[in-house]
Amino acid sequence: MDSRFSRSLPSDDRAISRRRGLARVGGTEITGSAGSGDRDRDGASCVITTDSEGRRLARQSSHVQSIELRTYVFLDSLQPQLAAYMGTVSQGFLPIPGDACLWLEVSPGMAVHRVTDIALKASTVRLGQMVVERAFGSIAMYHRDQSNVLHSGDVVLEAIGSSIERRSRCEVTWTEIIRAITPDHAVLINRLNRRGSMIQAGMSMFILETEPAGYVLIAANEAEKASNITVVDVKAVGAFGRLTLAGKEGDVEEAATAAMRAVAHING
Numbered sequence: 294m295d296s297r298f299s300r301s302l303p304s305d306d307r308a309i310s311r312r313r314g315l316a317r318v319g320g321t322e323i324t325g326s327a328g329s330g331d332r333d334r335d336g337a338s339c340v341i342t343t344d345s346e347g348r349r350l351a352r353q354s355s356h357v358q359s360i361e362l363r364t365y366v367f368l369d370s371l372q373p374q375l376a377a378y379m380g381t382v383s384q385g386f387l388p389i390p391g392d393a394c395l396w397l398e399v400s401p402g403m404a405v406h407r408v409t410d411i412a413l414k415a416s417t418v419r420l421g422q423m424v425v426e427r428a429f430g431s432i433a434m435y436h437r438d439q440s441n442v443l444h445s446g447d448v449v450l451e452a453i454g455s456s457i458e459r460r461s462r463c464e465v466t467w468t469e470i471i472r473a474i475t476p477d478h479a480v481l482i483n484r485l486n487r488r489g490s491m492i493q494a495g496m497s498m499f500i501l502e503t504e505p506a507g508y509v510l511i512a513a514n515e516a517e518k519a520s521n522i523t524v525v526d527v528k529a530v531g532a533f534g535r536l537t538l539a540g541k542e543g544d545v546e547e548a549a550t551a552a553m554r555a556v557a558h559i560n561g
Contacts, residue, residue, distance in 0.1 A: 363399060365395075371392050405431065471497065493525065504534070536552070
């Protein structure tokens with residue numbers, strides 16, 4: 294230690310600092326990764342934190358811990374139609390069928406930037422979508438390797454002091470099967486929904502509305518796994534999520550059962 298700094302500390306304080314592995318420099322503590330001088334000589338890293346910087350970091354940590362987890366949805370393998378639909382609304386990297394996907398929704402909305410930063414630095418996941426709303430923020434991350442996606446999710450949960458069990462419950466605000474849809478109805482649905490496939494007159498239609506919005510994604514993915522249906526519309530952002538599927542009556546009934554089973558699993 295420089296003699297100039299040694300003189301600024303009483304001998305007792307210098308001894309205590311040496312025992313603790315600390316050196317005080319003008320109000321700054323230099324903390325080694327170990328208290329041993331041998332390890333410091335081996336190149337152990339240290340963190341330099343001023344008094345004011347310490348207070349700022351403490352406030353920042355408090356803000357991160359106050360982030361509310363609204364939606365945590367892990368899709369083990371994106372189905373072809375859902376992957377294609379998500380690609381039409383994606384601002385970032387496009388998903389590929391078979392990719393694993395993690396959809397997170399947090400509150401407040403601006404907190405999604407912090408969550409995104411944590412997730413992307415934790416593994417090699419690719420950011421497909423980030424939506425910042427007034428009250429909520431959502432991100433979609435993709436990777437071929439499920440473990441990468443799950444690891445980023447675990448790191449985010451640890452950082453915000455939350456868990457999957459503490460995510461918001463999925464409330465189903467509306468669900469219905471409409472059979473043999475009329476031509477006029479089909480035309481208006483197709484004009485409103487330009488990103489998915491078209492519904493044809495005579496098809497049956499399954500509709501689902503959830504709160505929070507992101508839960509419609511797992512309902513859509515599981516429905517496509519279970520049955521030969523057409524994905525018409527999947528809205529996973531906003532106050533409510535909305536899913537519209539179409540197909541033959543028997544196929545739609547089977548898809549609806551799979552979708553509702555997925556929702557029940559979330560709440561279970």
